Amino acid sequence: MQGRQAVGRRTVEARSPSAKKETVVVIGVAVLVLAAGLVLAPGPTRGPEALPSGELLPYQRLFSTLPPEDQLRYRELLEGVMEAESLRAESGAWPTVETLITAGIPPFVPNPILKGTLTWAQRGQAPVYNYLGQPNGAGVAWLVLLQESGDRLGKEVPTVADLDEQHHLLSNGEIIHFSVWRRDSAPTDDELIILPMTEGWTQILVAPEGPKKEGNT
Amino acid sequence: MKTWALLLALALPLPAQAAAPLKVGVTLHPYYSWAQNLAGELPIEVRAVLPGDVDAGSYQPRPEDIKRLIDLDVLVINGIGHDDFIHDMVKASGNTRVQIINLNEGVPLIGNRRGGAVNSHTFISFTNAIQQTYTLEKAIGRLRPEWAPALRKNASAYAQRLRAIKQKGTAALVNAPETRVVTVHDGYSYLMQELGLEVAAVVEPAHGLVPSAAELQGLIEVLKKEKLRHVFGEESFPKPLLKVLEDAAGAKVHVISHVATGPYTAPKFEQEMEHNLSVIIQALGHQDRP
Numbered sequence: 450m451q452g453r454q455a456v457g458r459r460t461v462e463a464r465s466p467s468a469k470k471e472t473v474v475v476i477g478v479a480v481l482v483l484a485a486g487l488v489l490a491p492g493p494t495r496g497p498e499a500l501p502s503g504e505l506l507p508y509q510r511l512f513s514t515l516p517p518e519d520q521l522r523y524r525e526l527l528e529g530v531m532e533a534e535s536l537r538a539e540s541g542a543w544p545t546v547e548t549l550i551t552a553g554i555p556p557f558v559p560n561p562i563l564k565g566t567l568t569w570a571q572r573g574q575a576p577v578y579n580y581l582g583q584p585n586g587a588g589v590a591w592l593v594l595l596q597e598s599g600d601r602l603g604k605e606v607p608t609v610a611d612l613d614e615q616h617h618l619l620s621n622g623e624i625i626h627f628s629v630w631r632r633d634s635a636p637t638d639d640e641l642i643i644l645p646m647t648e649g650w651t652q653i654l655v656a657p658e659g660p661k662k663e664g665n666t
Numbered sequence: 667m668k669t670w671a672l673l674l675a676l677a678l679p680l681p682a683q684a685a686a687p688l689k690v691g692v693t694l695h696p697y698y699s700w701a702q703n704l705a706g707e708l709p710i711e712v713r714a715v716l717p718g719d720v721d722a723g724s725y726q727p728r729p730e731d732i733k734r735l736i737d738l739d740v741l742v743i744n745g746i747g748h749d750d751f752i753h754d755m756v757k758a759s760g761n762t763r764v765q766i767i768n769l770n771e772g773v774p775l776i777g778n779r780r781g782g783a784v785n786s787h788t789f790i791s792f793t794n795a796i797q798q799t800y801t802l803e804k805a806i807g808r809l810r811p812e813w814a815p816a817l818r819k820n821a822s823a824y825a826q827r828l829r830a831i832k833q834k835g836t837a838a839l840v841n842a843p844e845t846r847v848v849t850v851h852d853g854y855s856y857l858m859q860e861l862g863l864e865v866a867a868v869v870e871p872a873h874g875l876v877p878s879a880a881e882l883q884g885l886i887e888v889l890k891k892e893k894l895r896h897v898f899g900e901e902s903f904p905k906p907l908l909k910v911l912e913d914a915a916g917a918k919v920h921v922i923s924h925v926a927t928g929p930y931t932a933p934k935f936e937q938e939m940e941h942n943l944s945v946i947i948q949a950l951g952h953q954d955r956p
Binding site for chain 2: 553655
């Protein structure tokens with residue numbers, strides 16, 4: 450007991466800092482916090498304030514940062530993919546580009562106000578499919594990558610919050626992994642694209658990936 | 667005899683479950699049109715929560731409107747700023763089983779011209795209308811799987827009609843000599859983008875706020891400097907202010923619809939959007955301008 454006291458006890462006098470020193474410490478801490486804030490603050494590519502927070506990977510870009518023409522192309526792609534997914538749910542096969550053009554579905558049917566036209570091709574085999582839009586001449590290429598997950602939702606009625614922008618629920622209960630990619634020029638070969646990020650493609654996201662929202666909306 | 671008949675009736679399987687209408691509430695006029703067109707002949711009762719003559723932007727919840735929420739099965743909302751009041755109304759109604767469908771979940775949102783939050787007027791758009799009708803189709807199809815084929819057919823037919831209207835606009839405006847326009851508020855960015863037009867300036871400093879004299883003067887200078895000649899306004903916007911823009915900046919004012927007030931009808935969205943297109947084409951789609 451005595452030995453422990455002799456080894457462990459040490460007396461330290463605690464003094465409050467002077468007002469001057471305290472001010473210097475407070476200002477120093479404030480400067481450090483401000484500097485850290487400037488370093489860690491979201492950059493201009495993060496998009497509008499109301500978008501949920503989250504992280505972007507080096508090959509990802511937010512929809513909100515695209516030029517208007519690319520925003521419109523992306524919006525039309527979402528519309529077209531919804532139609533393709535409905536046909537896929539009905540028939541069990543992804544519709545051909547010809548089928549989508551015949552049905553008048555954008556972006557497979559050219560929009561006259563968009564500069565530059567794309568030639569679309571569908572290719573792939575289960576579980577990966579591409580809809581690839583190649584620019585006719587110089588211009589931006591677009592890719593829709595669809596992956597059949599083999600998952601189905603259970604008997605419980607799901608809520609929209611169960612899914613996110615990269616997981617679409619077909620009307621037959623199947624869940625499809627979905628992503629849209631943009632490239633400043635056409636790809637150089639005709640191979641099925643499975644890992645676009647390794648071939649110079651940039652994934653376009655509506656919102657950064659983040660924790661799912663609560664609630665049934 | 668009457669007692670036996672009553673007992674027999676009670677013992678029979680109830681067809682009411684299959685025939686019971688699905689009660690779908692909506693907060694905005696376009697959603698009413700979309701839901702009605704999706705419903706078609708199916709037993710879906712589409713119910714507007716707000717009175718028709720009130721714009722959601724200036725709406726204050728009333729007890730009689732809260733009553734409309736009590737027995738809803740589904741509630742279709744904007745969810746990004748146009749109907750924030752609805753959550754408190756649902757809570758007040760005591761309806762804890764209502765399935766809320768946020769039509770803007772997953773919709774690519776354009777930023778407001780004045781920065782800050784996203785533009786919540788996603789409903790003034792053909793592309794969004796189609797996308798959100800399909801979102802609603804899938805959501806209701808999950809609740810009533812036996813209706814899924816009919817819902818799909820109705821959604822597809824509606825989408826085709828909306829595309830046909832939009833295509834008239836894009837075809838007429840493809841060579842429009844002027845593509846930069848002014849709008850009274852920031853509600854038309856989605857539609858203008860679909861037509862290849864740019865909203866170069868907005869009259870209202872914020873949605874529903876009338877500009878001050880200084881703000882109006884600033885806008886006049888912008889119109890003159892950037893040679894913006896077309897202002898798209900609405901019936902409800904104070905006409906004297908628009909006349910100032912006409913007189914001082916030489917702008918032409920054209921009246922389009924926000925699809926936000928009036929009777930709730932199935933064809934309202936198509937009719938008013940078609941009207942909007944014809945006004946825009948009339949203003950911009952001709953080459954014979956100076």
